[in-house]
Amino acid sequence: MIRNLLPTVWRRSESPLRRAEDNPFFTLHREMNQMFDDFFRGLEVSPAAGTRSWGSFSPSVDVREGEKEVTVKAELPGMEEKDIEVSLTDDALTISGEKRDEKEEKGKGYWQRETSFGSFRRVIALPEGLNREKVDARFKNGVLTVTLARLEGAKAKEQRIAIKAE
Numbered sequence: 001m002i003r004n005l006l007p008t009v010w011r012r013s014e015s016p017l018r019r020a021e022d023n024p025f026f027t028l029h030r031e032m033n034q035m036f037d038d039f040f041r042g043l044e045v046s047p048a049a050g051t052r053s054w055g056s057f058s059p060s061v062d063v064r065e066g067e068k069e070v071t072v073k074a075e076l077p078g079m080e081e082k083d084i085e086v087s088l089t090d091d092a093l094t095i096s097g098e099k100r101d102e103k104e105e106k107g108k109g110y111w112q113r114e115t116s117f118g119s120f121r122r123v124i125a126l127p128e129g130l131n132r133e134k135v136d137a138r139f140k141n142g143v144l145t146v147t148l149a150r151l152e153g154a155k156a157k158e159q160r161i162a163i164k165a166e
Contacts, residue, residue: 058120059095065127072124072146081139086146088135091128093146096121 062073074095076084084097100117126148134149 059122061095061122061124063124068150070126070130070148070150072148074122074144074146075142076139076144077142079142084139084144086137086144088132088148091126093124093126093148094121095124095144095146 060075064071064073072093072095076097076099078101079097079099083099084095087094087096096119098117098119101115103112103114105112129151131149131151136147138145
């Protein structure tokens, strides 16, 4: 009968309460979670990345194109400039880095140590006409700001496209 599979907590008429570990659904749930954790361990993508590691950490990036420059801002909370690498190619800006966190707590009769880490890489396509000699990167309060100056005489090209109704 299905009623016997449900935890006693959900069946108010019965007592005493059974422990959650004795329930077959809780056991199945715990085993499935363990199976997925084992499968994704070591990969950059993990369904539990927000709780145990930063394997799928991808910083938010904002790109603004102005008359004289292109500005790229990346949110990198909890990181330091020494953990971040910025590189420029002809048509793209690459921001990469490794985020690592270690927590240690000691008390009477116990010692707990937790380490989380993960790497990221964002490639941002850039428009033509940028001056590769005038690039400025600054990092403040967890925000990386990269400013790329435009070449003299280069303007953002914009072409209007007519929309046809059907």
